[in-house]
Amino acid sequence: xxxxxxxxxxxxxxxxxxxxxxxxxxxxxxxxxxxxxxxxxxxxxxxxxxxxxxxxxxxxxxxxxxxxxxxxxxxxxxxxxxxxxxxxxxxxxxxxxxxxxxxxxxxxxxxxxxxxxxxxxxxxxxxxxxxxxxxxxxxxxxxxxxxxxxxxxxxxxxxxxxxxxxxxxxxxxxxxxxxxxxxxxxxxxxxxxxxxxxxxxxxxxxxxxxxxxxxxxxxxxxxxxxxxxxxxxxxxxxxxxxxxxxxxxxxxxxxxx
Amino acid sequence: xxxxxxxxxxxxxxxxxxxxxxxxxxxxxxxxxxxxxxxxxxxxxxxxxxxxxxxxxxxxxxxxxxxxxxxxxxxxxxxxxxxxxxxxxxxxxxxxxxxxxxxxxxxxxxxxxxxxxxxxxxxxxxxxxxxxxxxxxxxxxxxxxxxxxxxxxxxxxxxxxxxxxxxxxxxxxxxxxxxxxxxxxxxxxxxxxxxxxxxxxxxxxxxxxxxxxxxxxxxxxxxxxxxxxxxxxxxxxxxxxxxxxxxxxxxxxxxxx
Numbered sequence: 361x362x363x364x365x366x367x368x369x370x371x372x373x374x375x376x377x378x379x380x381x382x383x384x385x386x387x388x389x390x391x392x393x394x395x396x397x398x399x400x401x402x403x404x405x406x407x408x409x410x411x412x413x414x415x416x417x418x419x420x421x422x423x424x425x426x427x428x429x430x431x432x433x434x435x436x437x438x439x440x441x442x443x444x445x446x447x448x449x450x451x452x453x454x455x456x457x458x459x460x461x462x463x464x465x466x467x468x469x470x471x472x473x474x475x476x477x478x479x480x481x482x483x484x485x486x487x488x489x490x491x492x493x494x495x496x497x498x499x500x501x502x503x504x505x506x507x508x509x510x511x512x513x514x515x516x517x518x519x520x521x522x523x524x525x526x527x528x529x530x531x532x533x534x535x536x537x538x539x540x541x542x543x544x545x546x547x548x549x550x551x552x553x554x555x556x557x558x559x560x561x562x563x564x565x566x567x568x569x570x571x572x573x574x575x576x577x578x579x580x581x582x583x584x585x586x587x588x589x590x591x592x593x594x595x596x597x598x599x600x601x602x603x604x605x606x607x608x609x610x611x612x613x614x615x616x617x
Numbered sequence: 618x619x620x621x622x623x624x625x626x627x628x629x630x631x632x633x634x635x636x637x638x639x640x641x642x643x644x645x646x647x648x649x650x651x652x653x654x655x656x657x658x659x660x661x662x663x664x665x666x667x668x669x670x671x672x673x674x675x676x677x678x679x680x681x682x683x684x685x686x687x688x689x690x691x692x693x694x695x696x697x698x699x700x701x702x703x704x705x706x707x708x709x710x711x712x713x714x715x716x717x718x719x720x721x722x723x724x725x726x727x728x729x730x731x732x733x734x735x736x737x738x739x740x741x742x743x744x745x746x747x748x749x750x751x752x753x754x755x756x757x758x759x760x761x762x763x764x765x766x767x768x769x770x771x772x773x774x775x776x777x778x779x780x781x782x783x784x785x786x787x788x789x790x791x792x793x794x795x796x797x798x799x800x801x802x803x804x805x806x807x808x809x810x811x812x813x814x815x816x817x818x819x820x821x822x823x824x825x826x827x828x829x830x831x832x833x834x835x836x837x838x839x840x841x842x843x844x845x846x847x848x849x850x851x852x853x854x855x856x857x858x859x860x861x862x863x864x865x866x867x868x869x870x871x872x873x874x
Contacts, residue, residue, distance in 0.1 A: 414775050434781030444776035448794040448871045458780035461790075489871040502776075509780055 395556035403571020437506030441518040445490040452486040458509030476504040496527040659841030668845035691750025699758035707766025728753030753814035798872040805861040
C-alpha cells in the first residue's frame with residue numbers, strides 16, 4: 361500500500377534538511393489493526409500525515425485499494441492527539457460533520473449519530489459542547505466522528521497520549537471492542553509499547569531519524585482480548601522483545617542529538 | 618492581596634461602585650469647596666441641573682438619538698463591508714497579499730483628517746457623518762478579522778479535511794464559526810472607537826448631536842453641559858458594551874470567553 365515513501369523537510373536557512381522518513385514500504389491488509397511504535401522523532405506521525413494526505417511525500421506514493429492518494433479525503437478518517445472536536449458543535453453535530461459534508465440526508469444522519477453515541481457510551485451527552493466533556497469523552501467522540509464517515513481506513517495519531525493511565529486503558533478496550541465488532545482497517549501510531557501490543561494484530565517498529573521500519577511483528581493473541589492479557593506470559597514476552605528493539609533505537613536517537 | 622486570587626461578586630461590584638463614588642466626591646470637593654473656579658469646571662450638582670435643563674428645555678434627547686443613529690449607522694455599514702472582506706482575506710492568501718498592504722496603510726489614515734475632504738464631497742449632511750465613522754472603522758475591522766480568521770487552529774482545519782470538507786465547506790463550516798466569537802469581540806471593540814469618531818465629526822460643521830451641543834456649550838462657557846454630554850456618551854458606551862457582551866454570551870455558549 362505504501363511504496364518507497366519518503367519525506368525530507370528542507371532545512372531552515374543554512375540548516376541541514378531533516379530526513380524525517382527514509383524510503384519506506386508498508387502494505388496493510390484490509391481489516392487489519394496495525395500499530396506503529398517508535399521513539400519520538402522517528403517519523404511515525406509523519407508517515408500517518410502522509411497517508412492522511414495532510415503532507416506531501418518527497419518521493420514514493422500511497423495507494424488505497426489501488427488508487428493513489430493525493431489529498432485528504434473522507435476515505436481516510438483521522439483521530440489526532442490534540443483535541444480536535446469542533447468547539448462550536450455539539451457532540452451529535454460533531455459526529456454528523458462528515459456525513460453533512462457528504463450530503464447525507466438529515467434523517468439518516470440522525471440515525472447514524474444515535475448509533476455511534478450509543479456505541480461510545482455517551483448517551484445523554486448528545487447536546488453537550490466539547491468544553492463540557494472530559495478528555496476521554498472528547499477522544500471517544502473524535503473516534504465516532506471519524507468512523508461515522510465509514511472511512512476505508514482509520515488513522516489514529518497517539519489519540520490517547522494526553523489521557524491519564526486509567527482512562528487510557530478504558531479507551532483502548534473501547535477501541536478494540538469497536539474493531540472486534542466492526543472489523544475496520546486501522547493504523548494506530550503510539551510510543552507506548554503495551555498499547556501497541558494490546559490493540560494490534562501487527563506491530564511495526566520504527567527507528568529514529570532517519571525514520572525507517574525496523575521490525576514487523578504479528579501479534580497472535582486471541583480475540584476478544586481482555587485487559588488481563590496484559591499481565592499474561594505471552595504478552596510479557598512480546599513486550600520484552602519490542603522494548604529491546606526500541607531501546608537500542610532510543611539510545612541511538614539520544615546520542616545523535 | 619495575592620496575585621490572581623479571585624474575589625467574591627459582591628466585593629467586585631462594591632469596589633467598582635466605590636471608585637465612582639470617590640471620583641464624584643473628589644470632583645464635588647474641588648468644585649463645591651471653591652478650589653476650582655466655576656468658570657472652568659462646574660460642580661456635579663450644576664452638571665446634573667444643566668443636564669436636566671438640556672433634556673427638558675432644549676430637546677437634548679433628540680441630539681442623543683441623532684448621535685446614536687450616526688454611530689450605529691456608520692458602524693453597521695463598516696461591519697457589513699469589512700467582516701466579509703476580512704474573512705476572505707484571512708482565508709485566502711492571494712486576497713490577503715492583494716489587500717493587506719493597502720489596508721494596513723489606510724488604517725493609519727486618521728478619520729478626523731478626512732472631515733474637511735468629506736465635507737467637500739458629501740456636504741454637511743448625514744452622509745458625511747456616516748462616512749467619517751465608516752472610514753474610521755472599516756480598515757480596522759478588515760485587518761483584525763483577517764488576522765483572526767487566518768489564526769484558526771490548524772488541527773481543526775486538518776480534522777475537517779480528513780472528514781471530507783473542501784474549500785467552501787472549510788470556509789463556511791470551519792473558519793467562520795471558529796472565528797465568530799472573536800469577530801463579535803472585535804466589533805465590540807471597534808464600536809467603542811466609532812464613538813470617538815462621531816463626536817469629532819459632530820464638533821465640525823454640525824447642527825445636531827451630542828458633539829454639536831458640546832461645541833455650543835463651549836461658546837457659552839457652560840462646562841456643566843459639556844461634562845453632562847461627555848458622561849452621557851460614557852453611559853451609552855457602557856450600555857452598548859454590556860449589550861454586546863450579553864449577546865455574545867448568548868450567541869456563542871460553546872466559547873470559553
